[in-house]
Amino acid sequence: MARIGISLISICTLLLAACATQPPAPVEDRSLIEQVRASEPEQAPGLQVFPLRNPAVDELISAAEQAERDGDLGRAAMLLERAIRIEPRDPELLQNMAEVRLAQGDWEQAESNASRSFDVGPRVGELCQRNWRTMALARERTGRHEEAHRARERMQECRVEPPPRF
């Protein structure tokens, strides 16, 4: 019984360990980030949501953006992880992480983070478009063209008219 216990635990630890090793990163492609962020003029979103954020998180985001510009995507991901530890449900942070993973060629994590960002995010506006564009790109890169197409369709629904002003 104890032996079974030990072997099961080793299976569990192996499973955990398996997740520790990143898939070999293909050539980093930071242009993907630009693709996701570029919102074409005709797609300019109607409604924008700007949440109030903790200055500490803001600092980490700026540092991550700097690391990204310097081409150090590993460091950018690490800084974003620290920020996510502080605000695990911040949609902007999760989307930034998705984009860094996209540029690193980690398609699975790019899609997962973008999906999570959408779930906790405003589900409209620019962030919503970046969510679905990231998911579409990640799905294309993994050969799931049907699902990528659906993501692009869903992206169109992110546009909503701003509420009327009185």
Next chain:
Amino acid sequence: MAVLRRLLITCLLFCAGLAVGAGGPWIWWLDREAGIRFAERQWTQNSRVYARPLELYQGLAISLEDLLVELESAGLRTGNPDQPGRFRHNGQRLDIHVPGFVHADGPEPGARISLRLDRDTIGELRHGSTQGPSLVRLPPAELGALLPLDDSDRTLIALVDFPPLLIAGIQAVEDRSFNHHHGIDPRGMVRAAWANLRHGQVVQGGSTITQQLVKNLFLSPDRSLLRKVNEAIMAISLERRYGKAAILEAYLNEVYLGQDGARAIHGFGRASEHYFGLPVQALAAEQLAVLIGMVRGASWYHPVRNPQRARARRDRVLDIFLETGLIDPASHAEAVSRPLDINIQRGQRGQRHGEFLDLVARQLRSDYRERDLSGTGLRIHTTLSPSAQQRAERALASGLASVERQPGELQGAIVLLEPNSGEIRALVGDRQAGRRGFNRALDARRQVGSVIKPFVYLIALAQPDRFHLATTLHDEPISISVSGQEPWQPRNYDGQSHGPVALMDALALSYNQATVALGQELGLSGLFRLLRQLGVEPGSAPHPSAFLGALDLTPLQVAQLYQPLAAEGYSTPLRAINEVTDARGQEIARYPMRMRPIRDREALALLDFALRHAVTEGTARSLSWRLPGHSDARGKTGTTNDRRDAWFVGYTQDWLGVVWTGRDDNAPAGISGSATALPVWAELFAGLPVSASGRSWPEGIEWYWIDWPSPLLASEDCPGAKALPFIADSQPGLYSPCMNAQTEPASRRAWWRRP
């Protein structure tokens, strides 16, 4: 003078020449040996394990009590915050001098900060003088050493990283002509001999730093003349082969500075951590002087065992600092006036967190070979929260003591984690914190009972064309034939059958017969497949009692099962390690945050709603008064046959906690999930910080008013109506009779949708 010196060297060379003639091979061997052994010396360092570093920032939810635990775990002490590593607190206000630390992702400089707590939240964080960053990281608490295979302990430090005062001070005290001699210092020897002769005993050592290094590195501690000669020859040999810097660096890392239990402390790096709980860079002049004073006799001048002698020696060293101009008279006066201020950090820290270190070691061993883990000085940065760990330990100890029939009868385990990242924050495997032995959190495989039920219901809810939260189930006597055995006839906890019951109630009230009936409809293989998908191997028990949790799982496995539920449908492996670096801080392995959306996120959201129902109206409803502050807590109780095991698994937005209690011999213990495990969980969660806001629901969820508990659409105005989430288009099609009384029975006003 120069003539005398030349004469002495000539004399020495003459003696050496004589020795070459007499014992040439011997000298050749010593010389060769000294070179090889110095070059190939393997500084064995233990792998150090660190807790997660606490990030301080405005808005951080933390109680004063927890903050003090965190500061002290990180090695800080109350005192004058002018000194690194000291803090002062006055009511809700703290002044902290955070010492610098090389974190896994780079160095963080020290910072002098002051902060104010406002209702268990950092309301304000300011830097002492200049504008500083909004985010300040404490050094991580050192949890202990992994696999201490040898009997000594070191923290290797490069020469440039030692404080200049230490480098100059050690030379001033031990070997003033270090920079000029060739390994031995004949003048020093003569001076020492003269002094010893005058006092009639050994009062002064003539050994140079190089000779002391040789003695520490290669030779036995006996005091024979032959050893002295060997020492001198090897010292000259080292000087000939290596530079002063290499020798001084080796010396500062090698010199013996006392014992930590059975383990010898070598070098100023480790000694500083051991005696003061601070990195050597953070030591003040008088603290450096204590350590420098100990070089002459670590036991004789031990600051705890012989404090008066140690203090006198320290002051003597400070006098030398002053005489040689290393410090000015003002700092000298101030340093001499300070107490010894010792803060011993014992190696038993390693035992204090033994259960968690167990897990760390297991996760590491699957990635590394044993011999790579020992002696190479890995730095393992983990996910443990010292304050949460302390709370978990206390909750288990006091919770069990308050419910058991005889003192010491029950045992228990707790796994506490941050559900979104899967990072394990606390792990308790024994009611007596720190006792090494059977680690129940990892190794106790016990029946899980009703804790498994949510996963039976998850399979049902993932089929929205057949089931929703208001589907009527039947809680009736049931008999299932099992091949080769008597038919199995499950009974309810209260011995009653409850007839027709809404699915959500059947789960919240933990009805066995309704659950087995549902499970039979869905099939046992589906349950086992789901458990495997969630990362837990349930074994092979083809008996339908598995629907009621006749499965043996460890608390850690149960935590893994519930993690995606607590993380709103994103699964991640549970992790104890964030990063492994080498002794210099270079990354060796990273364990990044990874998550994956699980396919049935909508069904999981419904299940989450049902587990909230269990807390408000089900078997866990005592939580509403035990834990009034956590309005978002969800959870499930579990009790096994004859009350052998009691479980409670509960989560909030911030934390997921698994509590198991029972007897080690698996005998009936008269316990239950709601009466034994739940109070432990509640006590733990009552002290944990709360920060997150409400959960978000997946896009495919719609809300309808239901004529609870009938599966009929209703409106807000109907008495007893309940708003329930449904997977889009799975809502009931029939209207409640109550709707006929409404003016607009079919209007869409009957339901509402959340964004």
